[in-house]
Each structure stands twice: as C-alpha cells, then as structure tokens.
Amino acid sequence: MNNKNRSWDRLVAWARRAPAEPDAEPPFGFAARVVAMAFEREKSEPLWETFSLRALGLASLVVIATMAIHLSSPQVSAYDDIDVVDQAAADLFLP
C-alpha cells in the first residue's frame, strides 16, 4: 500500500489515542421515564389489538349477511337477458 492508502489507518490509530469518555450516567429520571413510557405503550397495544379484532369480527359479519341476502334474493339468470334479445330479434327479422 502507498502512503495515501495508509492515511485512514494512521488517522484512526491517532484517534484511538484520544482519551476515552467516562462512563455516562443516565440523566436524572431517565430510567423512570423510559419505563413509564414502555408500560404505557404496552397497555395501549392490547387495546389497539382488541379494537382490531372487533373490527375484523364486525367486517366478517357484514360479509356473511351480505352473502346471505344475495343468495336468498330471486336469481336473475343471464339467460333471461338472452331470451329477451332473441325475442326482439325474432320480432324484427322473422316473418
């Protein structure tokens, strides 16, 4: 390696000589605040999940009810439309 390629190695070697920072102490009240926030979040998540499950259940009921109404209603066959068209064509073109 030439000098330029070693520049980074030399720079970090010097940088490592910089005095290490003393171990940081958490700011006053930091742990209490973090723990309170974590517990608050934990409490709110099951609530959110409960609402999600309820919404899912409600949506499923709506789908089932819609299907039931659809299936119980009188069926209109596509062939009915064809019959009408056939009849109209016959009236127009057949003697």
Added chain:
Amino acid sequence: MPDEEFDLPGCLARVRKSDQAACRDLVNHLYPLVIKIVRSHLPRRSAEEDLAQDIFIKMFSRMHQYQGTVPFPHWVSRIAVTTCIDQLRSQKRRPEYRMADFTEDEAQMLENVSHPGEDTDPVDALSARELVDKMLATLNPKDRTILTLLDLEKHSLAEIASMTGWSITMIKVRAFRARKKLQKSFQELEQKESHE
C-alpha cells in the same frame, strides 16, 4: 461499562414479570452501553437522549422475542445499532468536505496522516477523533457503523457480527469498500487543496 456484579438473568426474569423496579435497574445497567453506541454513530449529539430512549422502549417492546441465543447486551446492541442506522438514513444528506471545512487542527492532522514521519503530540488525538467523525459522516450508515466498530473501537469481526446480526463476509466486503472510498476521499482532499 455495565456493572460486572449486576445479576442480569435475575433482573431479566423480573422484567418479564413486569417488575417496574427491575426495568429501571435494567435501563440504568445498560445505559452506558447504549449511549456509547449512540455517541459513536452520531457525531452531532443533539438527540442522543431521545435516541437512547427509543432504543430502550424498543428493547422492552421486543423483550418477548429475546430467545437467549446471544448475550443480552449483544441483543440490545443490535437494536441500538439498527435504530442509529435508521436515524442516520433519515438524515439522508451526507456531507462532502473541502479543506476549508476543516478546522486548523484537523487540516494539520490531515497533512500529518498524508505525510508520515511528522510527530504529533497527544493533543492531536482529539483532532484526529474529530476528523475521523467527519470522514465517517461521508459514508453510508452501514459502512460508517462497520468502520467505527472495526477500525476505531477494534471489535473483532465475530463481535461485530454478533452485535449487528450481519454476516462476517458482508462486514469484510463493506469494510474493504468503505476504506477504499475513504482513501479516495483523502486523495480528493489533497487534490482540492493543491488546486486552491
């Protein structure tokens, strides 16, 4: 560094039972580790406390995912490193430096590393550290993390793999490319200086 006498398994067992006092003990125990990672990734320290807070909240929310396959501090390190990388990604812009952007001490340090044989006194170590931070800031977040852990903090490849969850091959390849990029930056800085 975390307290050697701290009963981590016992504390974790109490944390799993939602013991708030144990949770606070765990945060206090791991704070030096987490803040060290945050500081080594973010040269600008404006939001280090907020970021540490995010890391601890993620730690608690994912506690049920910890299987004990890696030491707990390494597992927390992964969360810390990932959170820092996400933060760096959100900053998006990476600086491109010219010689004029460096302080006098940093410029002198750059001259010293480019032209070996000149003595440097211990005070220069701080300038070197500042210059390292600036050079690392030009890299993408993952490369910055790897060179910080590998070259600056002298962690082994296996340790970095454990701390980040990345493969050793990936770490080696990224470190190689990142160093090449830095070498190019050194050359460009010298060229710019000679033109100025």
